[in-house]
Amino acid sequence: MFKRVLIANRGEIALRVIRACQELGIETVAVYSEADADSLHVRLADESVCIGPPQSSESYLNIPRIISAAEITDSDAIHPGYGFLAENAEFAEICEASKLKFIGPTSAQIRKMGDKAFARTSMAEAGVPVLPGSHGAAAGVAEAEAIADEIGYPVLIKAVGGGGGRGMRVVRSKESFANSFLMCKAEAEAAFGNPDLYVEKCVERPRHVEIQILGDSHGNVVHLFERDCSLQRRHQKLVEESPSPIVTPELRSAMCGMAVKGARKIGYESSGTIEFLVDQQLNFYFIEMNTRIQVEHTVTEMVTRLDLVKEQIRIASGEKLGFGQEDIQLSGHALECRINAEDVEAGFRPCPGNITYVHLPGGPGIRVDTHIYQGYSIPPYYDSLIAKIIAHGRDRAEALQRMKRALRECIIEGVKTTIPFYQDLLSHEVVVNGRADTTFVEHLNVRDGRK
Numbered sequence: 001m002f003k004r005v006l007i008a009n010r011g012e013i014a015l016r017v018i019r020a021c022q023e024l025g026i027e028t029v030a031v032y033s034e035a036d037a038d039s040l041h042v043r044l045a046d047e048s049v050c051i052g053p054p055q056s057s058e059s060y061l062n063i064p065r066i067i068s069a070a071e072i073t074d075s076d077a078i079h080p081g082y083g084f085l086a087e088n089a090e091f092a093e094i095c096e097a098s099k100l101k102f103i104g105p106t107s108a109q110i111r112k113m114g115d116k117a118f119a120r121t122s123m124a125e126a127g128v129p130v131l132p133g134s135h136g137a138a139a140g141v142a143e144a145e146a147i148a149d150e151i152g153y154p155v156l157i158k159a160v161g162g163g164g165g166r167g168m169r170v171v172r173s174k175e176s177f178a179n180s181f182l183m184c185k186a187e188a189e190a191a192f193g194n195p196d197l198y199v200e201k202c203v204e205r206p207r208h209v210e211i212q213i214l215g216d217s218h219g220n221v222v223h224l225f226e227r228d229c230s231l232q233r234r235h236q237k238l239v240e241e242s243p244s245p246i247v248t249p250e251l252r253s254a255m256c257g258m259a260v261k262g263a264r265k266i267g268y269e270s271s272g273t274i275e276f277l278v279d280q281q282l283n284f285y286f287i288e289m290n291t292r293i294q295v296e297h298t299v300t301e302m303v304t305r306l307d308l309v310k311e312q313i314r315i316a317s318g319e320k321l322g323f324g325q326e327d328i329q330l331s332g333h334a335l336e337c338r339i340n341a342e343d344v345e346a347g348f349r350p351c352p353g354n355i356t357y358v359h360l361p362g363g364p365g366i367r368v369d370t371h372i373y374q375g376y377s378i379p380p381y382y383d384s385l386i387a388k389i390i391a392h393g394r395d396r397a398e399a400l401q402r403m404k405r406a407l408r409e410c411i412i413e414g415v416k417t418t419i420p421f422y423q424d425l426l427s428h429e430v431v432v433n434g435r436a437d438t439t440f441v442e443h444l445n446v447r448d449g450r451k
Helices: 011-023 040-044 063-072 089-097 107-114 116-125 141-151 174-192 249-265 297-304 308-316 396-409 419-425
Strands: 004-007 027-033 047-052 077-079 155-163 166-171 197-201 207-215 221-233 236-242 270-278 284-290 333-340 357-359 366-370 385-393 411-413
Touching: 004 011, 004 063, 011 027, 011 040, 011 308, 011 366, 011 385, 027 040, 027 063, 047 063, 063 089, 077 308, 089 107, 107 116, 116 155, 116 197, 116 249, 116 284, 141 155, 141 174, 141 197, 155 174, 166 174, 174 197, 207 249, 207 308, 221 249, 221 297, 236 297, 236 419, 249 270, 249 284, 270 308, 297 308, 297 333, 297 366, 297 385, 333 396, 333 419, 366 396, 385 396, 396 419
Parallel strands: 004 027, 004 077, 027 047
Antiparallel strands: 155 166, 155 197, 207 221, 207 270, 221 236, 236 333, 270 284, 333 385, 357 411, 366 385
16 A cells, blocks of 8 residues: 555545545645645645646646655655546656556556547447447548538537537537537647547437446456436536436446446556436447546445545555445435536636635535635635535435535535525426436526526
């Protein structure tokens, strides 16, 4: 097991990793920007190192400074959390070359699965269902348009190196294809430094269902069932739950089996997620793999009673999984709401500032992962996520009621948050009945939560 782990991240995920390390008897090193000097992860780590000014490019994304911090603190491993450098193959490669264990998959696995076109091809070769579309990146507008004509409109143009909804456009007619392709190409180049695109069939009103997997370096791969992440805004997840309200036992068995098959195909080591779109007829199709711990790992922890971050660290240290597939059981239902410091009525505009009062919810079945405290000043430089509220119940109805209770109890003053939005959202009959697809939130009136 590692002696000392450097956490190359900030906020609640940095705290989450610190806690897992403490329970494993591992010392921790926090890195922080000048804007995060008063952050909780800096206070709770065994040691901390300032790595630069507030801008991410000069701190949390600055690979030489992070490696230097690991070397001067005698760290033997680096945990990247999520976001920032978590899926940066170059960073993982530099860690490997610097004799620092990257707590995640190998750089080769990150690079392969980060190429969305390659990932599609790999999963198809493993027998995992994929949407009709390109075999690799399209050579140009003419080839892409020919593929669109063959599979039929509507289609999705997607960036090979994309993520988070950027570099992606729905095209509904041949007349608008060429212009959309060129615009998408420019956006992909600007966002990811890679202009390559591919085309796939667009599924109308899908559900987004992902399978959590764990793989070790000894060839063992297990799944930890599914999460439904269909409640999204602009391809950014808002609410996640497990199990999915639409997944039948037969569909669960098929999806989980395919996810394990796909992970074994690439010899995957670490925590990861195989993501699927599910259509109205309950057909499912691979869309991408996330080669990191995810924001919503908490709901899986609640329904499986496993600590995913500790398992991720154990795997990275070379340990075998301490359990088999038959040992993992679903227990009850869990939901997570991502609480952001945003002004919903101003189009979800980020709302940094000083927190004057905080009261976090508690009681049976409630968990809160957060890095905020009374007097904390939310910096304007980073993601607006300030807390995650997770509710667990015997069934979905109880979990939903507990979440509503927790949202009523949660008081954060000094900045605007998305709590009122979630209170409206979770009272909508479509959400209560578990029928929301990925387009649902886009059609809501965010002022009152009604269609």
